[in-house]
Amino acid sequence: xxxxxxxxxxxxxxxxxxxxxxxxxxxxxxxxxxxxxxxxxxxxxxxxxxxxxxxxxxxxxxxxxxxxxxxxxxxxxxxxxxxxxxxxxxxxxxxxxxxxxxxxxxxxxxxxxxxxxxxxxxxxxxxxxxxxxxxxxxxxxxxxxxxxxxxxxxxxxxxxxxxxxxxxxxxxxxxxxxxxxxxxxxxxxxxxxxxxxxxxxxxxxxxxxxxxxxxxxxxxxxxxxxxxxxxxxxxxxxxxxxxxxxxxxxxxxxxxxxxxxxxxxxxxxxxxxxxxxxxxxxxxxxxxxxxxxxxxxxxxxxxxxx
Amino acid sequence: xxxxxxxxxxxxxxxxxxxxxxxxxxxxxxxxxxxxxxxxxxxxxxxxxxxxxxxxxxxxxxxxxxxxxxxxxxxxxxxxxxxxxxxxxxxxxxxxxxxxxxxxxxxxxxxxxxxxxxxxxxxxxxxxxxxxxxxxxxxxxxxxxxxxxxxxxxxxxxxxxxxxxxxxxxxxxxxxxxxxxxxxxxxxxxxxxxxxxxxxxxxxxxxxxxxxxxxxxxxxxxxxxxxxxxxxxxxxxxxxxxxxxxxxxxxxxxxxxxxxxxxxxxxxxxxxxxxxxxxxxxxxxxxxxxxxxxxxxxxxxxxxxxxxxxxxxxxxxxxxxxx
Numbered sequence: 001x002x003x004x005x006x007x008x009x010x011x012x013x014x015x016x017x018x019x020x021x022x023x024x025x026x027x028x029x030x031x032x033x034x035x036x037x038x039x040x041x042x043x044x045x046x047x048x049x050x051x052x053x054x055x056x057x058x059x060x061x062x063x064x065x066x067x068x069x070x071x072x073x074x075x076x077x078x079x080x081x082x083x084x085x086x087x088x089x090x091x092x093x094x095x096x097x098x099x100x101x102x103x104x105x106x107x108x109x110x111x112x113x114x115x116x117x118x119x120x121x122x123x124x125x126x127x128x129x130x131x132x133x134x135x136x137x138x139x140x141x142x143x144x145x146x147x148x149x150x151x152x153x154x155x156x157x158x159x160x161x162x163x164x165x166x167x168x169x170x171x172x173x174x175x176x177x178x179x180x181x182x183x184x185x186x187x188x189x190x191x192x193x194x195x196x197x198x199x200x201x202x203x204x205x206x207x208x209x210x211x212x213x214x215x216x217x218x219x220x221x222x223x224x225x226x227x228x229x230x231x232x233x234x235x236x237x238x239x240x241x242x243x244x245x246x247x248x249x250x251x252x253x254x255x256x257x258x259x260x261x262x263x264x265x266x267x268x269x270x271x272x273x274x275x276x277x278x279x280x281x282x283x284x285x286x287x288x289x290x291x292x293x294x295x296x297x298x299x300x301x302x303x304x305x306x
Numbered sequence: 307x308x309x310x311x312x313x314x315x316x317x318x319x320x321x322x323x324x325x326x327x328x329x330x331x332x333x334x335x336x337x338x339x340x341x342x343x344x345x346x347x348x349x350x351x352x353x354x355x356x357x358x359x360x361x362x363x364x365x366x367x368x369x370x371x372x373x374x375x376x377x378x379x380x381x382x383x384x385x386x387x388x389x390x391x392x393x394x395x396x397x398x399x400x401x402x403x404x405x406x407x408x409x410x411x412x413x414x415x416x417x418x419x420x421x422x423x424x425x426x427x428x429x430x431x432x433x434x435x436x437x438x439x440x441x442x443x444x445x446x447x448x449x450x451x452x453x454x455x456x457x458x459x460x461x462x463x464x465x466x467x468x469x470x471x472x473x474x475x476x477x478x479x480x481x482x483x484x485x486x487x488x489x490x491x492x493x494x495x496x497x498x499x500x501x502x503x504x505x506x507x508x509x510x511x512x513x514x515x516x517x518x519x520x521x522x523x524x525x526x527x528x529x530x531x532x533x534x535x536x537x538x539x540x541x542x543x544x545x546x547x548x549x550x551x552x553x554x555x556x557x558x559x560x561x562x563x564x565x566x567x568x569x570x571x572x573x574x575x576x577x578x579x580x581x582x583x584x585x586x587x588x589x590x591x592x593x594x595x596x597x598x599x600x601x602x603x604x605x606x607x608x609x610x611x612x613x614x615x616x617x618x619x620x621x622x623x624x625x626x627x628x629x
Binding site: 009010011012015135160161162163164167168169170173174175177178179181182195198199202206221225285286287 | 335336338339341344347351447448449450452453463535538539540541543545546547548583586587590591593595596597
């Protein structure tokens with residue numbers, strides 16, 4: 001019996017994470033699973049506390065947790081550890097090491113790859129802007145550290161500012177329009193999210209400027225837009241929701257007695273737009289992600305074709 | 307009697323004084339910031355919030371608040387995009403009609419709950435908003451509804467004679483709202499009801515109906531704002547407009563409007579929405595790090611409210627002095 005506590009389908013990324021979990025337990029490892037208790041917190045850390053507490057009373061053999069708070073979940077994770085329940089952390093970190101393994105994307109490396117690529121495309125000089133997700137989020141700060149470290153290696157690149165687009169196209173478009181009003185010569189935009197990247201393209205469109213070199217994740221929404229307008233000067237990295245499937249693999253390896261690392265950061269590589277678009281089967285909805293670990297024969301269960 | 311110059315200062319002085327200061331300082335940093343095209347671009351950015359704030363203003367004048375507007379806005383996008391995605395251009399028209407009917411219906415429910423069942427407007431509209439969001443999630447989940455059609459883009463992005471259509475819509479809404487509030491009998495009734503509900507009832511005003519209608523106006527404005535904002539960004543993300551309920555309330559208040567009801571100004575509401583929008587652009591222009599931007603924006607908004615209340619105090623002193 002396995003307990004799974006996760007964010008819930010509050011956005012495309014979280015929905016993909018959930019789909020990977022369901023595929024792993026309902027299909028891939030169905031023969032090894034007696035029962036799975038899913039607890040969806042709808043993005044609410046307080047709600048998740050109660051859910052995990054509840055799971056620990058059900059006699060589960062393992063707990064898979066996507067912590068919605070780095071600190072609030074610590075006592076419960078440590079309690080599970082003390083009860084002898086193996087805990088797998090995935091998708092976001094937690095401030096304790098009393099778990100079997102922690103699986104996530106290497107977010108620092110993502111930021112580093114993003115900024116390095118943009119600076120290289122500009123030949124090491126010019127103006128750029130950085131657009132991150134949420135201010136104060138540990139995830140965004142990890143990516144930003146990678147961005148800033150890379151930018152430091154290009155002294156002739158001027159980062160006009162780091163703004164937070166709050167994963168909103170409208171917010172990002174407004175901020176980008178402001179940057180462009182004073183600096184129409186911005187040639188590179190480091191963006192950490194597809195919805196925000198849509199806002200950047202819109203701002204350039206409205207200003208009548210050529211699209212900049214840009215970075216983005218592998219969400220189909222953006223890839224479709226890029227294909228539609230013939231935009232190719234961007235790179236993508238996997239969004240990281242596939243960490244849920246990797247975490248499930250590691251759980252079953254652990255339960256089978258194999259050794260697994262305590263921290264597993266999925267390696268990332270940059271992909272061209274064409275490369276990502278080729279990974280996306282025909283007719284997939286906007287919410288589909290290029291780096292999907294659900295095999296093609298099962299995809300329609302989770303992503304019905306449009 | 308010679309009129310004292312300070313009597314020209316009114317409750318909206320704060321927001322427009324701050325707006326003017328921001329534009330002057332911005333011009334020193336970057337002359338292009340105050341170029342006509344950029345000013346129009348900022349007006350366009352403020353249009354959806356402005357329309358939402360005008361709707362909110364009607365509710366505020368009647369003595370209530372409407373925190374369901376962002377949920378109505380998001381549901382409206384879902385409704386008209388459902389029509390468009392499934393039935394093409396004709397579906398879009400039916401979807402738009404259905405969205406407006408929905409907005410009016412949601413306002414009707416809000417109004418009835420507040421006035422007939424005497425439930426706090428703050429809680430009522432917060433919960434109806436939550437119910438609307440829940441229904442939307444059950445209906446369509448989080449899946450984006452895709453790129454919006456050209457008709458919607460026409461209102462949110464395109465221009466007529468170089469003026470953004472969103473700004474034209476905002477101005478039309480503002481003029482109509484101004485006429486209703488200042489010249490039409492409904493506006494006078496709403497002000498009377500907001501000033502004293504009991505007195506208005508004894509005066510023979512159909513107070514319940516008047517308040518309910520203010521929520522209907524707010525619901526319809528939310529649908530109009532949904533067209534502008536989705537047309538501005540170009541696709542129908544399910545969470546467009548998040549945070550706009552509170553922003554419209556804040557915009558109305560910093561524009562010099564009074565949450566207690568009984569008075570309110572469309573010009574102030576637009577000033578508030580403009581300030582809420584331009585301040586974001588201003589802190590970016592100043593190049594402040596994100597954490598300082600919050601502090602700076604907070605200080606500017608407090609200064610706006612302070613100047614607004616100071617001007618009210620001066621006006622009151624002048625009035626007493628004249629007597």
